[in-house]
Amino acid sequence: MSQIIITGATGGAPNRLEIHDFVKNDKFFSLYVQALQILETKPTQSDFRSFFQVGGIHGLPYTPWDGATGSQPWDPDTQWGGYCTHGSVLFPTWHRPYVMLYEQLIQQHALEVAATYTVDQASWKQAALDLRQPFWDWAKNAVPPDEVIALKQVSITGPNGKKVTVDNPLYHYKFHPIDSSFPEPYSGWQTTLRQPNSTQPDATDNVPRLKSVLRSAQSDITSSTYSMLTRVHTWPAFSNHTVGDGGSTSNSLEAIHDGIHVDVGGNGQMADPAVAAFDPIFFLHHCNVDRLLSLWAALNPQVWVSQGNSEDGTITIPADASIDQTTPLTPFWNAPNTFWVSSATTDSTKLGYTYPDFNGLDMGNQQAVKTAIGNRINQLYGSSIFGGSSPFGSFAATSSLAAHVPVTTPAPVVAPPSPPAVPAVAAQVPVTIQTAPPRPHDAHHLVPPNHGLYDWTARIEFKKYEVGTSFSVYLFLGAVPEDPEQWHTSPNYVGGHHAFVNSKAGHCANCRNQGDIVEEGFVHLNHAIVQHSGLNTLNPEAVEPYLTKELHWRVQKVNGEPVDLRSLEVSVIATPLSYPPGAMFPVPGTPRRHGHITHGRQGGSRNA
Numbered sequence: 001m002s003q004i005i006i007t008g009a010t011g012g013a014p015n016r017l018e019i020h021d022f023v024k025n026d027k028f029f030s031l032y033v034q035a036l037q038i039l040e041t042k043p044t045q046s047d048f049r050s051f052f053q054v055g056g057i058h059g060l061p062y063t064p065w066d067g068a069t070g071s072q073p074w075d076p077d078t079q080w081g082g083y084c085t086h087g088s089v090l091f092p093t094w095h096r097p098y099v100m101l102y103e104q105l106i107q108q109h110a111l112e113v114a115a116t117y118t119v120d121q122a123s124w125k126q127a128a129l130d131l132r133q134p135f136w137d138w139a140k141n142a143v144p145p146d147e148v149i150a151l152k153q154v155s156i157t158g159p160n161g162k163k164v165t166v167d168n169p170l171y172h173y174k175f176h177p178i179d180s181s182f183p184e185p186y187s188g189w190q191t192t193l194r195q196p197n198s199t200q201p202d203a204t205d206n207v208p209r210l211k212s213v214l215r216s217a218q219s220d221i222t223s224s225t226y227s228m229l230t231r232v233h234t235w236p237a238f239s240n241h242t243v244g245d246g247g248s249t250s251n252s253l254e255a256i257h258d259g260i261h262v263d264v265g266g267n268g269q270m271a272d273p274a275v276a277a278f279d280p281i282f283f284l285h286h287c288n289v290d291r292l293l294s295l296w297a298a299l300n301p302q303v304w305v306s307q308g309n310s311e312d313g314t315i316t317i318p319a320d321a322s323i324d325q326t327t328p329l330t331p332f333w334n335a336p337n338t339f340w341v342s343s344a345t346t347d348s349t350k351l352g353y354t355y356p357d358f359n360g361l362d363m364g365n366q367q368a369v370k371t372a373i374g375n376r377i378n379q380l381y382g383s384s385i386f387g388g389s390s391p392f393g394s395f396a397a398t399s400s401l402a403a404h405v406p407v408t409t410p411a412p413v414v415a416p417p418s419p420p421a422v423p424a425v426a427a428q429v430p431v432t433i434q435t436a437p438p439r440p441h442d443a444h445h446l447v448p449p450n451h452g453l454y455d456w457t458a459r460i461e462f463k464k465y466e467v468g469t470s471f472s473v474y475l476f477l478g479a480v481p482e483d484p485e486q487w488h489t490s491p492n493y494v495g496g497h498h499a500f501v502n503s504k505a506g507h508c509a510n511c512r513n514q515g516d517i518v519e520e521g522f523v524h525l526n527h528a529i530v531q532h533s534g535l536n537t538l539n540p541e542a543v544e545p546y547l548t549k550e551l552h553w554r555v556q557k558v559n560g561e562p563v564d565l566r567s568l569e570v571s572v573i574a575t576p577l578s579y580p581p582g583a584m585f586p587v588p589g590t591p592r593r594h595g596h597i598t599h600g601r602q603g604g605s606r607n608a
Contacts, residue, residue, distance in 0.1 A: 004048055004066050006332045006340065008100035008352035009107040011129035015356050016291070019284055022134035023147045027127035030156035032134075035109035036169040036280065041176070051173060051278075054102060057331060058084050058277035059502065061181040068316065068331030068339070083315055083331055086273060086500070087464075087517065089308030090323055091240045091254045092293045093342035095286050097332035100351055102283050103133040119161030132353045135287035138260055139225035140380055142214040148281060149194065150207050170280045172205075183503060186269060192279040195266035199559070206266070212489045213263050220495025221259065223524040224251045226381040227455075229296055230374075230585040235306040238296060241519040242311060249457045249573050249591050253296070255521040257289050258500035262470050262558060263488075271470045271558045273502045291355050294348055298358075298373040301366045305342040311517060374584040454538045455575040455588065456525040458551070460497040463567035464517045470558045472498045473568065475523050477532045477550045484562050487554055494528040497521030518567070525551075525572075540574055540594070547572055547597045555603075568603035571595055 023029050036051075043050035048066045057065050059082040068083070085094040107128065114121070114128040136144050147154055148170045158164040172191035185199035195210040196203040227250040232238045237248055241255040265271025270279045277283075297304070305325035313319035316330040328339035348354055349363070357376050361369050460473050478492040487493065499519070525547070526538065532550070535542050551572070555565045576589035598604030 003333050003336055004101070005336070006097050006101045006334060007104060008097075009103045009132055010352060013349040013352055013354045014130040014132055015359070016132040016287055016353050017134050017356065018140075019134045019136045019148060020141060020145050023145050026157055027124060028131055028134075029147070029154075030158075031110040031113055031124070031128055031131055032106065033154060033156050033166060033169060034113040035106045035131075037167070038109040038112070039105055040169050040173055040280075045176060045179070049105060052175070052179075054105065055173070055277040055282070057098065058082055058282075059272075059274035061179045062315075064315065065331040066333065068333070082273070082502075084273065085310070085314060085317070085323075085329075086254070087240055087242050087311040087519070088323060089235060089239045089305055090310075090327060090329065090342060092238075092289065093305055093325075093345050094329050096290055096293070096345045096351070097329055097334075097340040099133060099283060099286055099290055101332060103353070106133060107131055113159075116159040117161070118159060133283060133287050135291050135355070136281070136284040137288055137291070137380075138214075138285070139222050139288075139292075142218040142221055142263075143211050144281070144284070148284065149205075149210060170284075173278050173280055175278075182275065185267070186272075186275055192270075192275075193268040194264055194270060194279070194281070196268045199267060205268075209489075210264065210266070213266070216489050216493055217259065217263050217495070219527045220523060221256065222381050223527060224256050224259075224495075224522070225292065226377065227251070227522075227524060228253060228256065229292070229299065229377050229381070231588055232296075233300055233303065235303055236308060238300075238303075239305070240308075241521060242309075243461065243518050243520045248588070249455070249459065249522055249575055251522050253289060253292055255497065255519070257285070258521075259472075259496065259498040260285055261500050262472055262498035265470075265558065267559045271500070273500055290348075291357075294355055295357060295373055295377060297346070298369050299377075301370065304346060371584070378584070453577045453579070453586070454526075454540070454543070455577050455586075456529060456538065456543060456547070457573045457575065458494075458523045458525060459520060459569075459571050459573055460523065460553075461518060461520045461567075461569045462499065462565055464499055464501060464519050466565060466567050467499070467501070467557060467563055469503050470499055470501045471563065471565075472496045472556055472558075473521075473565070473570070474554050474556065475525075475570075476552045476554070477525070477528045477547075478552075480552050480554060484554070484556055484560060487556060492532065494525060495523035497523065540592075543574070544594060544597060547594075551597065553603060565603060569606055570598050570603055571605035572597040 017025065017028070040051040045052035047053060053065060056063070062082065065083070085091055110128040110131045111125070114124040117124040136148070147168065151168050152171050153165050154168045155163050155165050172193070174191045178187060178190065185203070188201035189203060193203055193205055195206045195213065197206045228238065231248045231250045232252070237250070238253055241252050241258060261276055262271045264281060264285070265276070268279070269275040270281065307322060307324040310317045310319060310321040310323050313321060314330070317323065317327070325342040328341060330339050332340045334340045334344070345351065357373060358369070361372055363369060458475055462473065472488070474487050474496045475494040476490065476492045477494055480492065481487060481490050529535065529538065529543060529546070533546050535546060553570050555563050555568065557563055572594045573591045574594060575591040577586040578589065579586050595605035596608045599608040
């Protein structure tokens with residue numbers, strides 16, 4: 001069989017739509033469901049174009065995909081079995097052609113399905129051409145629609161133009177058969193599961209818990225996303241969770257991504273890199289990761305993949321190798337003898353898609369794009385950094401911050417004179433770019449008169465492979481429930497940092513050799529301080545003693561088991577923020593580490 005050349009979907013560059021909007025578009029959703037059904041069931045699992053083989057690129061069954069073994073023969077005893085570039089500067093760009101491959105296959109099957117329609121066939125064929133992989137914007141709404149996580153069957157319009165109820169391919173992927181490489185508990189599960197209620201073969205999704213976990217994580221996810229987009233300006237700090245943030249006290253894209261995996265999966269497949277990509281929600285998740293890459297790149301147009309270390313390595317990249325934007329993104333062929341590279345993935349319109357956030361913008365005018373996207377980010381996520389609803393509303397009229405309402409006037413936005421145009425079907429979900437003053441909602445509610453604003457952040461550091469499976473460090477303000485099952489959904493839960501760890505690391509010599517790899521993450525505390533403290537200030541004189549008394553943490557494996565983490569260090573950092581006239585985003589000052597807040601406690605700061 002000839003190699004699969006990844007071109008992405010064809011037919012211009014329509015929008016990838018947010019999943020809550022996507023499920024309301026009857027033509028897109030009907031075609032997508034049927035196309036995904038074909039992808040999941042028709043090809044055998046040995047076919048490189050099957051859902052199973054595409055999912056297996058990420059991890060198990062640790063076999064080469066479509067002949068991509070690199071320049072050296074693959075040795076499963078000495079090389080990491082998967083292709084994914086977690087923990088390295090290639091993390092964001094490697095997943096870009098991965099989603100393109102998935103989108104390409106979905107569109108191909110959608111075109112096949114559209115050809116079977118006997119009613120209004122032309123419009124269905126056009127919809128198939130315009131169909132792109134939807135994204136799940138968890139930073140805006142952490143709970144996906146029921147069509148993704150709760151409904152075993154969904155209603156679509158069939159080829160005869162009438163409504164029909166069909167099995168929902170987004171709910172689970174059913175293995176046919178379970179691969180012999182799978183470890184327990186996956187070897188006993190006929191389908192993928194999310195937040196499963198047990199590890200037994202008869203386990204089922206715990207949908208209420210899944211929704212509760214995601215709701216409780218919303219504030220943490222939103223504030224981390226906003227801070228990353230607005231305060232991280234170097235590629236190493238943006239791209240991956242390896243230590244080296246550069247002082248921004250903000251999470252990387254990968255660290256936020258890790259948390260979504262663990263929150264969705266629980267003890268199910270999404271929380272384990274070895275099997276995560278077999279869950280259909282994986283590509284909704286990674287489509288949003290790709291979107292955030294586009295948003296961040298619009299704000300930092302001169303920054304792209306920098307040189308870095310391969311860390312664990314992959315099936316084709318040795319551990320600790322030097323990598324950069326010219327490193328082949330295996331196994332994604334762009335021609336019979338070459339692979340995609342990061343330097344070729346900068347412009348999504350050339351890859352066959354765009355996002356609604358960019359509709360109507362002149363992409364040749366970097367400053368206009370930067371301003372419009374900055375406004376859009378403030379509109380979607382901006383209130384999170386200020387704590388949202390707070391007890392400081394009475395200070396609104398006299399707040400020092402309220403006196404600095406920035407007025408950011410974008411350069412004229414000119415629609416591009418040539419494609420990529422937004423197809424009529426994709427345009428059914430309009431997006432209005434905010435051009436009014438982009439100060440985040442409720443910003444003035446948080447700062448009393450004559451006081452400054454601080455971003456209080458907990459920095460969490462640990463050795464990634466210490467536990468041997470995925471795990472979470474949970475932070476609380478106030479009492480911690482005695483029952484670990486209640487930790488993630490406790491009213492006192494603030495946020496967490498999640499280790500996304502391969503459960504079969506023992507199979508991988510690189511993982512064993514890289515046991516001392518340290519990663520870091522950050523949890524923004526402002527919202528929780530406002531909600532729980534009763535303080536009417538964020539000044540250190542008041543917040544330090546409060547956090548010293550009330551900040552607590554726990555560590556838990558994805559199977560629910562509490563664990564002591566010897567390598568853990570939780571420390572607190574306060575970053576002064578200003579909002580001068582004309583500034584699009586809060587401007588951070590010099591961070592100050594308040595080590596004494598956690599020093600002396602197990603897992604606390606090593607230095608006072």
